[in-house]
Amino acid sequence: MMTFPTSLPIAEVVADLLVEAGVRRIYTVPGESFLPLLEAFESHKDLRLISTRHEGGAAFMAEADAKLTGKPAVVMATRGVGAANLSIGMHTAHQDSTPMLALIGHVETAHLGNEGFQELDLEHFLGHVSTWSTTVHRSDRVADTVARALVRATTGRPGPATVALPSDVLEGMTSPVGPMVRVRPSIASPADAERVTRLLAEARRPVIIAGQGTRHRSLVAVAQTFGAGVYTAFRRQDYFPNDDGHYLGHLTLGTPPQILAALDDADVVLVLGERLDEVTTQTYTRPTLSTQVVHIHPDPAVFGVHQQAEIAIAADPAEFCEQLLTSARNEDQNAQDDWWRDGHTAYLEIAEASAAPAPSGALHPGRAIAAVQSVASPDTIVTNDAGNFSIYLHRQWKFQHERTQAAPISGAMGYAVPAAIGASLAFPDRSVLGVAGDGGFLMTAMELETAVREGTQVKILVLQNGLYGTIAMHQRATGRRISACDIADVDLAGLARSLGAHAITCADEESLPTAAQDLMFHDGPAVLVVKTDPDAIAPGRSFSTMGDGQ
Known part of the structure; x- marks a missing residue:
């Protein structure tokens, strides 16, 4: 009969937990306040520990890794000095909605609050650039706190979660944690999908702003079905094939007026997976107030921040595209109206001129x-x-x-x-x-x-x-x-x-x-x-x- 260990070194339990969550790479500048983690991660067959030259570089590596894979990457640093250095990468992950876990070595629990060597109130300092931030005070809470941070980093609007770990809480043994909570993406109701389907089918000049969480195959099919032109949000250009005839361009800094013309003339704008940041909205001026906006995003907290939407649905963008295609059935009367062609031509001309x-x-x-x-x-x-x-x-x-x-x-x-x-x-x-x-x-x-x-x-x-x-x-x-x-x-x-x-x-x-x-x-x-x-x-x-x- 197989037996399972009832107690393991804390760092090994954390390493197993990270692997279960899909983490494969950890980026760090090593520090003496998290030595058990360094040893456990280096020894784990499914983890790769990358030592970098600066914590800011480590955080940028982790951010790009997670942005491209969709899986959380881990960055580690020591105390206040390391946290200050990596904060630029965490700020990037926060604004870019990138899943990341920051494990920060901290001073011993007995010295917390005394401004010990390199001490900083990490929980609050990094809390401004984190989806969730906490400090662990007991060894038996390390693993389940890391598990909770991973959930917070990857659900709703993704982002960096921070766990500050005093060096003494990483010592000793603990029980393996149970399976991580798996949060399924939100799915729109059939009635909501049908309502948006009707709105797009009746639109004369529908436009889509493609952001995080969309997929080429379903998004191209939606554009073809409803005769829609497609923009990509700021620095999300890979979320729609730029060589597709429906592509209208990139909503970026200094977007030329010729590119914006189709967006200004749109009667319906479907926003998929984008929080409508300052650059994408051209300093919060688009979509125009005369446009009907449908906003789809996994996190309802992004809705109505600077502009109200006629329809706002907390749902996974890729799944919502599939629901639209199912709901549309044969409703493709707009697909023959290639009004977007002029916009795509303008995009190509501007690219060539550049x-x-x-x-x-x-x-x-x-x-x-x-x-x-x-x-x-x-x-x-x-x-x-x-x-x-x-x-x-x-x-x-x-x-x-x-x-x-x-x-x-x-x-x-x-x-x-x-x-x-x-x-x-x-x-x-x-x-x-x-x-x-x-x-x-x-x-x-x-x-x-x-x-x-x-x-x-x-x-x-x-x-x-x-x-x-x-x-x-x-x-x-x-x-x-x-x-x-x-x-x-x-x-x-x-x-x-x-x-x-x-x-x-x-x-x-x-x-x-x-x-x-x-x-x-x-x-x-x-x-x-x-x-x-x-x-x-x-x-x-x-x-x-x-x-x-x-």
Whole structure:
């Protein structure tokens, strides 16, 4: 007869629990306050423990991993200093609705509240960027608290959950925990699905805003059935195939008026899995008040934050699409009306214009994006940093497959390199490209050491123009002096080589095709640094045409 242990080391119980929840990778900068966890995770056959160069990099890796897999990733740090460093990645996970678990080593329970070494009120400090945050005070509560945090991180609107663990509560033995609670996604009632079906069938110009939780197959079928045009929410471009004729474009920073025209003219807007953030709504001005809005999201807390919807349903977006298709039956009279074609044509024209050569003859950032995409496989995972360079990427890159984009809705700099590493660790057989400006690259370039040591295949494209371009553009546009935006002409390729990566520098368009191939086909981590024209500050904008700042 088989027997089961009645008591195991606490850290081993936590490790088994994480595996049961689907966790496979843990990202950390090691600390002395959680030594039992480090040992248990390193020893577990189904877990991979990744040591990183900075807690912020660890959190960005975990965020991209979880965003692309849909499974929670774990990040660990020690006490106040580690928590402060990783908070930028947790803020990104919070704003991006990404499931994540943060396990933070804490001072001993006997010293809590005395401002012990590196002490911080972790529960409240990280509570502002967490879906749920708590401190464990008893050893026998560690495992069930971690289980509860995993549920809170993955249900409703996903996000990071925080568990602070005083070092002494991780010592000793405990009983294995029972099966985790499995929360099924909410399903709309048949009556609600039929009501939305009728509204879409009667609409003259229906539009869909695709966000988190949608799936290509069912969403394409819904667009075809109801004759709808489809936008993707901010940095959710991989949630609808960009080469589909129903695609109207990306609701992003500085969205051109031609792209917004179909949204402004829509009579019904179906919002799927999107909380209607500031950028997607173009500073809370869309959908317009004259538009009937149907809002579908798993978490009812996102409804009515800045705009009321005619119909708001707490439901899983992918399941709701299936319900619409079932309810629609043969109701496809709008499918023959291809009103969305003009919008798709406008999207294609703007994408092409973004890659046009610079009038000055200098190397244009759009040309670098085009050169790399021309040799990248269509299912390449693309991560990107914050900055004006990303506008070129978002306008030009055609995301044709699901799970091919990891980009920070939070707008965090320093994301691209560690995010690419997290993506590569999650999908070792996929091509992964990180895109950054020189400012963002210099923030987290040291994580290339992690990429090399862990045997990843990450590729990084750096567009080097020698300044914080977004801020400089805003300063020039408002007549202010350009201040604090300069970046030295650093040998970025040399920096990458010193960390073990292959690196190439390109300063002219003629050598771009060869450099792009060298980047994407190199066996191992590689970096391509493209020295771009600093005058080309954004698609259709240049410093030379914006007037002189003083």
